Amino acid sequence: MTNEEKRSLAIAACKVRMGVIESTHGAKAGHPGGSLSAADMFAYLYNKEMRIDPANPKSPDRDRFVLSKGHTAPGLYSALANRGFFPVADLPTLRHIDSYLQGHPNMNTVPGVDMSTGSLGQGVSAAAGMAKGAKYLGQDVNVYTLLGDGELAEGQCWEAFMFAAHYHLDNFCAIIDLNGLQIDGPTKEVMNTAPVDEKMAAFGFHVVVIDGHDLEQIESAFAQFHACTDKPTAIIMSTTKGKGVSFMEGQAGWHGKAPNDAEYAAAMAELNAAMAELEAQA
Amino acid sequence: MKEMKKIATRDSYGNALVELGKAHENVVVLDADLANATKTGTFKKAFPERHFNCGIAEANMVTVAAGLSTMGLVPFASSFAMFAAGRAFEQVRNSIGYPHLNVKIGATHGGISVGEDGASHQCCEDFALMRSIPGMVVLSPSDDVEAKAAVKAAYEWDGPVYIRFGRLAVPVYHEEENFSFQIGKGEQLTQGDDVAIIATGLMVYEALVAAELLQAQGIHARVINICTIKPLDEELVLQAAKECGKVITCEEHSVIGGLGEAVAAVLSEKCPTPLRRIGVNDVFGHSGPAAALLKDFGLSAEHIVEVAQAFLKD
Numbered sequence: 001m002t003n004e005e006k007r008s009l010a011i012a013a014c015k016v017r018m019g020v021i022e023s024t025h026g027a028k029a030g031h032p033g034g035s036l037s038a039a040d041m042f043a044y045l046y047n048k049e050m051r052i053d054p055a056n057p058k059s060p061d062r063d064r065f066v067l068s069k070g071h072t073a074p075g076l077y078s079a080l081a082n083r084g085f086f087p088v089a090d091l092p093t094l095r096h097i098d099s100y101l102q103g104h105p106n107m108n109t110v111p112g113v114d115m116s117t118g119s120l121g122q123g124v125s126a127a128a129g130m131a132k133g134a135k136y137l138g139q140d141v142n143v144y145t146l147l148g149d150g151e152l153a154e155g156q157c158w159e160a161f162m163f164a165a166h167y168h169l170d171n172f173c174a175i176i177d178l179n180g181l182q183i184d185g186p187t188k189e190v191m192n193t194a195p196v197d198e199k200m201a202a203f204g205f206h207v208v209v210i211d212g213h214d215l216e217q218i219e220s221a222f223a224q225f226h227a228c229t230d231k232p233t234a235i236i237m238s239t240t241k242g243k244g245v246s247f248m249e250g251q252a253g254w255h256g257k258a259p260n261d262a263e264y265a266a267a268m269a270e271l272n273a274a275m276a277e278l279e280a281q282a
Numbered sequence: 283m284k285e286m287k288k289i290a291t292r293d294s295y296g297n298a299l300v301e302l303g304k305a306h307e308n309v310v311v312l313d314a315d316l317a318n319a320t321k322t323g324t325f326k327k328a329f330p331e332r333h334f335n336c337g338i339a340e341a342n343m344v345t346v347a348a349g350l351s352t353m354g355l356v357p358f359a360s361s362f363a364m365f366a367a368g369r370a371f372e373q374v375r376n377s378i379g380y381p382h383l384n385v386k387i388g389a390t391h392g393g394i395s396v397g398e399d400g401a402s403h404q405c406c407e408d409f410a411l412m413r414s415i416p417g418m419v420v421l422s423p424s425d426d427v428e429a430k431a432a433v434k435a436a437y438e439w440d441g442p443v444y445i446r447f448g449r450l451a452v453p454v455y456h457e458e459e460n461f462s463f464q465i466g467k468g469e470q471l472t473q474g475d476d477v478a479i480i481a482t483g484l485m486v487y488e489a490l491v492a493a494e495l496l497q498a499q500g501i502h503a504r505v506i507n508i509c510t511i512k513p514l515d516e517e518l519v520l521q522a523a524k525e526c527g528k529v530i531t532c533e534e535h536s537v538i539g540g541l542g543e544a545v546a547a548v549l550s551e552k553c554p555t556p557l558r559r560i561g562v563n564d565v566f567g568h569s570g571p572a573a574a575l576l577k578d579f580g581l582s583a584e585h586i587v588e589v590a591q592a593f594l595k596d
Contacts, residue, residue, distance in 0.1 A: 060354070066349075106381075107381050115348075115381070116376070116380055116381040117377075119372060119376040122377045125341070125342045125348075125373075125377070126345050126346070126349035126352070127349060128346055129346035129348060129349020129352075130350070130352060130353055131349075132334065132346065132350060133310075133349065133350040133352075133355050136331075136350075136355070137354075137355070139353075155341075156341045156345070156373075159336075160342050160345075162339070162342075163336060163342055163346060166337075
């Protein structure tokens, strides 16, 4: 990855974070914490990794993305808007009564959303179905799904993992956001899902463990996904919940709480400063 | 009634899937380790590359089907009614119903006639569960001819469809040559305006037998076959209510949430009419031979006759 490419992706990630703050502030609700922890991944997926065309969001040969942790819709919507699927200016209408930006991803109202999700554990199965379908149809389509570490307590995730390994879905990439926090507190206290890497390996996945805020490590993880044949890949990324907004970082309380006006201003000031710094590097 | 050949509608399902598979390459079939019982094994034999066993994991199976449908395939996801509609309800609701995906759920072993397996496997709640999902079509064919037509119609329907099949072999009373099927349309099987008997599934044949017994007593019953539980053929139901003045519903399902309540809702809003509901009366089933169980639970021609006689005296 060149320095310029890295800088450009970091700017994209910063824009995703700004959109998360704009949308949750506009909604007076929503889930900023897990949207921010996955912001670098959202930016990488939609700006580098996936074969997509914002002008043709239903193109049959596009790669698919399923947000299994559907409550982090603000992150996905922000990535899609910034990539040109719909206007960034619409983000603050999130969750409004007349908005197409539903509280959880809706494939029938939001351009670029490949599957309606929100009930945890289901997106990963739908993604596995897409990957199996692509294989059956002989299509060169990769399917990505993003899960939370708290979500792994849903038994259905493991049914889907078994399915993906059983059918050798090497076009299936499960990305697990190990931010360590869920609504009721630290994941290891609520329901310990560790060791995720050993579990995924035991379930037949090629496992890649990375720092989810390091763009070069994300790049290398996807290179491993593309190189791996005959089995699905799990990218397990350690992240900081709320990453990029200092007062949200590492706080379970920001799982599902919107910033008020003062918090919004403080968060945007931090992100604007980060953006200015990135732009100055040109 | 004359002796008729008997076929379980689960067999019709397996055979109809093979016919669909021959005609359409986008038909794929999923099962959850019950392919021999649901009869999707018949399809597997013909098209092994298009039959995806998901293991004993129904929640994953129906959601995988949702994913497959987004790729342009038409998946038929199969299990027993108890697990397809019951265990996987929330997956069907959120991953198939809410996005209105083109998934067909083939649920076999509906109702009490599952028999010896007992209450854990006798699903009498599936109509209620599936009816409650917006946009879900709910089909309950009554014999082999109708079941095969229902599978074909489900394929042609753009959107989610739930089809309930039975384990027990039941008389094939329809004639294939003269049969046409349309989702949302009921079928009047006998003339009569003393009482309307509106039935679904294996209760349709029982209603026909009951109508013959009633005929011998000078009571002319109008038997209506309702295969499409949702959307209900309101026009046919209302016409029967207006012309007969009394309505009996018959289903191998709980009296709560099924055909009886669907008919009751239409009648009470649009044409208040005295009604009797025959079904499973808010109890669990138990083990036993299917025929004996149906008798036990009042799901028989004899019981329909008793109810009709008492009803007409009221």
